[in-house]
Amino acid sequence: MSDPVSADHKRVMRFLEGVHPYDSLEREELRRLAGIFRQREVGPGEVVYRIGDVLEGLFLIETGGIEITDENDAPVSLLRGRNSFGERGLVREGAAMTNARAIEETRLLLLPVEEFRRLMQSSPVFARFFDRGRTVLRERRGELATQRVGDLMARDPITVPPETPIRRAAELMRDNHVSSLAITVDEGRLLGIVTLRDMATRAVASGLPGDIPVSRIMTTDPVSLSPSALGSDLLHVMLERRVGHVTVTEGDRIVGILTQTDLTRFQAVSSASMVSDIAMAETPQQMAAVTARLPQLLMHLVGASSRHEVVTRLMTDIADACTRRLLALAEAELGAAPVGYLWLACGSQGRQEQTGVSDQDNCLILDDAATDDDLVYFDRLAKFVSDGLDACGYFYCPGEMMATTPRWRQRAATWRSYFRSWIETPDPMAQMLASVMFDLRPIGGATRLFQDLQLDTLRLARANSIFVSHMIANSLKHTPPLGLFRGFATVKSGEHKNELDLKMNGVVPVVDLGRIYSLRGTLTQVNTRARLEAAEAQGVISRSGAHDLIDAYDLIAETRLRNQASEIRNGLKPDNFMPPSDLSDLERSHLRDAFVVVRTMQSAIGQGKGMLS
Template sequence: MGETMTDTALDRETRILRFLEHVHPYDSLRREVLTRVAGVFLERLAGPGETIYSIGDPAEGLWLIEHGTVEITDDAGAPVSILHGRNSFGERGLQREGRSLTNARATEETRLLLLPADEFNELLKTSPAFARFFDRGRGTAREQRVELATQKISDLMVRTPVTVNAGTTIRAAAERMRDTRVSCLAVVDAEDRLEGIVTLRDMATKAVAQGLGGDTPVSEIMTADPVSLAPSALGTDLLHTMLERKVGHVPVTEDGRLVGILTQTDLTRFQAVSSASMVSGIVGAQSAREMAEVTAGLPQLLAHLVGAGNRHEVVTRLITDIADAVTRRLLALAEERLGAPPVDYLWLACGSQGRQEQTGVSDQDNCLILDDAATPDDMEYFRRLATFVSDGLDTCGYFHCPGDMMATNPRWCQPLAIWQRYFRGWINKPDPEAQMLASVMFDLRPIGGAKHLFENLQGETLAAAHRNSIFVGHMIMNSLKHVPPLGLFRGFATVRSGEHKNELDMKMNGVVPVVDLARIYALQGELTQVNTRARLEAAEAMGTISHSGAQDLIDAYDLIAETRLRRQAEEIRAGRKPDNFMPPSDLSDFERSHLRDAFVVVRTMQSAVGQGKGVLG
């Protein structure tokens, strides 16, 4: 009996060891350390919907997902992240008083590994790479200095790539990829010298598409002598290689021998960990000042995400997620201080946060919708709640709105019935103020509280706006106030005076005209999407805008938005505060030409809408 148990234990340790060999940061550990660590992991199976731990539970150790999915939520029940295989969680609880700071729940059949707390702490002390990976939760100076572009490849790469030899059959190689859950195999000789690389794409486009037999050697489909990098190369070399060569897998070699590999998945994991760790730090914070320590790293996160080649909608979504987490945490802290709310309420964001389009330059725009049961006496509670949250946001770098478009303004902290009256009034009497307010409030998005307070309001308002052609016409005319910066003779119309004279305003004359157009399409099609790009895609799907018109406008918007973000990232790396202005001279002739073409597309679409011709013909 004892012999069977020993064999089973050895099989278990071998399985865990093989798994850890392909999980960062465990793959950075010395072999003897990794072997020992594999033997101390505990296992747990969690069924769909099963709670792994709740806020306040003792932090047992560091969790690692072998396979399955885990949802992490904050104390308000709002999602913090969805984690899959090879993701770790629970480290913030170990680092903060030994108590869990979030809730963790399996959403499907999930196998988990648990590294006990004492082993976790020992690795933090003895392994610098392991410590670097987990010492990032509170926006420390160390974390803020870490950027992908300046990281050494040796710190990023997977050190135990899965390999085969040139004679391995396609069938065996495919089975190896399936069993190890990797997207590529390195082909090496007997001395580990790199000969080629085989990817899932090769399997599909070469092996399957060409009908090659399973006994065909992988040498027939591999990319021979692939481009590789040295361990001493920097992240920027990796990014340039991937972009220029259009490859998603880059081997790392030293003196011709394979020592590691990097994939786009590794980059995504590196990026996601940074934003997720900031959210984790926010969830565990006990004050706005603690959260401000985390959000101080936002500029570097933006530069990091842009430098890694992420699309603008990914960058702004991740940046906005952090603002959402700050807001929800402040709401929870406010309730702890003030007590339970007297009636249901809903905190909503508008502006760039509402559209999930925040960049490195954002103030706050928000409001409160209260249950109609709220009494005049209840308003003092919500005044204090709004002040606490708004001041907390300001502390965290989301500055008070200059136009007072905040829940601290009594006008924007009202029962649902008053909000319904507001929207009816704006739609029925679309004077200039109504047009301006409607433009802002049509971008509302619930952040925390009772979401049912908004569901009917949004649907009713969109339907009423759609039926009122006069209101839509006024909104169209209001949207045309912001025009692309097109000058004469294929030039740009730059700012004429002041601090930013001769520069382009990439916000008001760049992205805002597209934001306004997308809002018009949303009104015309009664679309519930708030994000600009999502609105354009939904408008195309519904037929509000033609396929060619939508694609042209989306492409133009992508170029304008990404140019704006690249400029902000450059400012951050230069140690300057980012803004929305850019000298045209900073662009190459090629970039200027394409940017101007993008502005022309936007102006053409504005003209079509302004003339009442639509964009379907």
């Protein structure tokens, strides 16, 4: 008569041999684990754990079924045999982040928490599977494009007050072996910058005496970036504006200076050369020849394992450079603008999230001094720029959300009335327009026309609870493509039948969440990932919720870009659709888990939980 313990041990081992990632372990390790798993029988309706419970370990379903629900008791997933659950809580803080209960007679295997954590450390395959794909999203280091400016710069730049004599400033530059000085007041507030070139062309060549103040030859309001900007931003600014020195500031305080010499050990040739070529182009056709290389740029960046937010930032930088060059060409042809104006982008360009599939979404804010005759000029300017963008592959917006449409080419006062009316009367059209316009980002022109408008609108919107409620409801219309039994809800008909829409059901739900968080927290960030990070920093969402949502967003966006790169590599035009069969079992599992996180956060925001009142 066989030993029942031995029989159970053999049964569990045979079961584990068919379950990933246990099937990747050495046989002796698998035999040892089979003896460590504890068995638990649960009946229909019996609770396995609730949110906040301390988890004993990782659960694995041998037979039966488990329903996973969120904090509002809304169904998140229905799990069957060979599925694990509880790992999110174990990876985070050891407490359950969802509810779990049996839907029928179920036999569970429990891997103790200490054994789970040991395997997370010792088995790369185990760690990749249960860490929700974060190890797949490694940051690429060592390239200028992916470096943050704060990591590139030398801190504590040499500074002098504005009354410093030119001769003394020159001596400081010589003695410290630097090519520039920052001119500051009030312990670091930046007024301007002086370079060796300024010394030569503005002081020596002009015969100025050495005792005059250095403020006489400084460049006021120099080009500045924040420490969080990317190295690509730095190089693009230098190439497009033809400057050799860029100050790094936090608010109005200088924290560093970067020069072309500082960049000799870094390279970002592809995107930087495209920006340079665009800045030198004399016609839209010359620019179109440059943007024709965008698919290859995307394929190269994805192939180099660049983070998705870096890829989309670089792709957007090209669109920004095109827009600014077209504005310059338009003014060269039409003459100088009669009044101040500001060209803004919305949509994916506004959020700096462009991929290989982009149309144009833009608008114009005009100074209130603009006359009716001036409007004729801006009509021609808008047509010149939009036609040029279309020639460069940024196709006309199907919904005509462009500066060529008179409604989106108005004086600042009219724009204020637009936002006020959308907030006070939040009908469906107003909600749609407000959603688009909350993603506005200045591209070229007088930024003063937007700064107060953005903050005033956010404050007005946040104070209107009815408007916020409508915006939340509108944001929940796009849902992750989750089906039951660990499957996906794919497109039901048409050209993309049985495929996932990684835009509308993938990234858009997270974009919508980020927009609501920025509204509730009066956050001025426009980029989705930056909004999520800012929302966490200000307590708009919990730390664990923010980290889970950012991880989920990273994985979904990464999958979308890899799919587009694969299509380009195969000679196809990139789109946002992907058959689930293109993914491995591991990738499908991680992607579905990412969708579960998004759905959970949507449920939370729909119930008004985890947010500021």
